[in-house]
Amino acid sequence: MNSTGSTRRNRQIRFDGLPVKTNKEQIERKHAMTSQEYCKIAVAALEDRKAEDVKIIDIREISPVADYFVIADGTNQNQIQAMRDACEEALYKAGLKTKQIEGNSSSTWILMDYGDIIVHIFSKEDRLFYDLERIWRDGKIVDVADL
Numbered sequence: 001m002n003s004t005g006s007t008r009r010n011r012q013i014r015f016d017g018l019p020v021k022t023n024k025e026q027i028e029r030k031h032a033m034t035s036q037e038y039c040k041i042a043v044a045a046l047e048d049r050k051a052e053d054v055k056i057i058d059i060r061e062i063s064p065v066a067d068y069f070v071i072a073d074g075t076n077q078n079q080i081q082a083m084r085d086a087c088e089e090a091l092y093k094a095g096l097k098t099k100q101i102e103g104n105s106s107s108t109w110i111l112m113d114y115g116d117i118i119v120h121i122f123s124k125e126d127r128l129f130y131d132l133e134r135i136w137r138d139g140k141i142v143d144v145a146d147l
Contacts, residue, residue: 032095033094033095033096035067035068035116035117036068036147037094037147038091038094038096038114038116038117039056039068039070039117039144039147040144040147041090041091041094042070042087042090042091042117042119043056043070043144044090045083045086045087045089045090045091046070046072046083046086046087046119046121048086049074049079049082049083049086050074050079051072051073051074051083051121052072052073052074052075052124053071053072053073053127054070054071054072054144055070055071055072055133055141056068056069056070056071056141056142056143056144056147057069057071057132057133057136057139057140057141057142058139058140058141058142059136059139061139061140062136062138062139063139065118066113066115066116066117066118067116067117068116068117068118068142069117069118069119069120069132069136069139070117070118070119070120071119071120071122071127071132071133072119072120072121072122073121073122073123073124073126073127074121074122074123074124075124076123077105077106077108077123080107080108080110080121080122080123081105083121084101084103084110084112084121087112087119087121088101088112091114096114097114098112098113098114099113099114099115100112100113101113103121108122108123108125108126109121109122109123109126109130110122120132
């Protein structure tokens with residue numbers, strides 16, 4: 001019971017007198033961003049940590065795995081870790097949570113799976129060795145300004 005002796009919960013009332021529905025799913029859907037917007041956020045976070053050669057590959061037409069790959073490289077282990085942390089924090093603040101992260105603080109390739117986008121952070125050597133751009137060459141390289 002509340003202070004008036006009523007068991008009715010405090011609810012917001014619309015101007016027409018009906019209670020406001022606050023369904024969590026409706027709220028999340030209202031604020032959901034597109035995978036393109038999440039890519040922009042990831043790229044901005046990576047570039048803020050001085051990522052080099054950041055590329056976005058649109059793989060929607062060739063694979064059901066994800067919509068986009070975001071690929072970047074760093075010059076040293078500390079930078080790679082800072083890029084990972086910045087990207088994870090920025091996307092989390094935007095409401096996107098990681099499904100899986102592969103790689104740890106000593107890894108030279110970190111994969112961050114967000115469902116619709118997958119972020120790959122490499123050392124320069126590993127990026128040249130694995131050459132994801134060649135493997136996924138059927139995808140389209142997209143400029144962040146075109147998203």
